[in-house]
């Protein structure tokens with residue numbers, strides 16, 4: 001039977017949503033049935049065979065709805081293959097120090113959740129989006145903060161999108177291979 005995958009995301013401006021879309025499309029190509037779900041939606045997750053859950057990072061924290069989703073669904077997630085990914089500025093540059101720090105943010109925020117044997121935690125450089133439906137739905141203050149962050153990143157780094165799609169795709173491929181091996 002075709003395995004059903006939930007690709008869930010927590011996003012401000014839509015960057016993590018776009019990463020989730022690419023991951024989901026790769027799962028679809030590999031023969032899975034995939035739903036892309038905003039983690040703020042209340043979702044019946046009992047029909048899924050595996051979970052790929054992503055969040056962006058703000059002020060050194062993953063998004064609250066991501067943490068809440070994992071806490072709430074812990075009894076289910078512990079029984080199903082689950083992988084996490086984080087999208088953030090700290091991973092603009094993939095160094096051992098940046099990986100360690102980003103992982104610490106994730107582990108700290110999940111410290112109250114009983115341990116889940118995640119397949120892996122993908123750590124990806126993010127971007128700053130100031131257009132698109134997710135951005136447009138934000139409140140004006142957050143939009144202003146994002147515009148100001150974009151300006152300072154572009155001034156310093158000369159670009160505003162650090163997503164490495166090859167890295168994201170090869171991470172997804174490795175997760176697909178692992179999930180295919182699980183019965």
Ligand SMILES: Cc1cc2nc3c(=O)[nH]c(=O)nc-3n(C[C@H](O)[C@H](O)[C@H](O)COP(=O)(O)O)c2cc1C
Pocket residue numbers: 010011012013014015016017055056057058059060061087088089090091125126127128129145146149
């Ligand atoms: C207000 C604000 C605070 C941020 N704080 C952090 C941070 O503490 N660490 C980090 O690595 N990235 C930080 N970022 C960068 C975001 O994680 C990055 O831009 C991400 O791609 C945004 O994805 P999203 O649109 O899915 O929320 C911050 C971005 C904003 C706008």
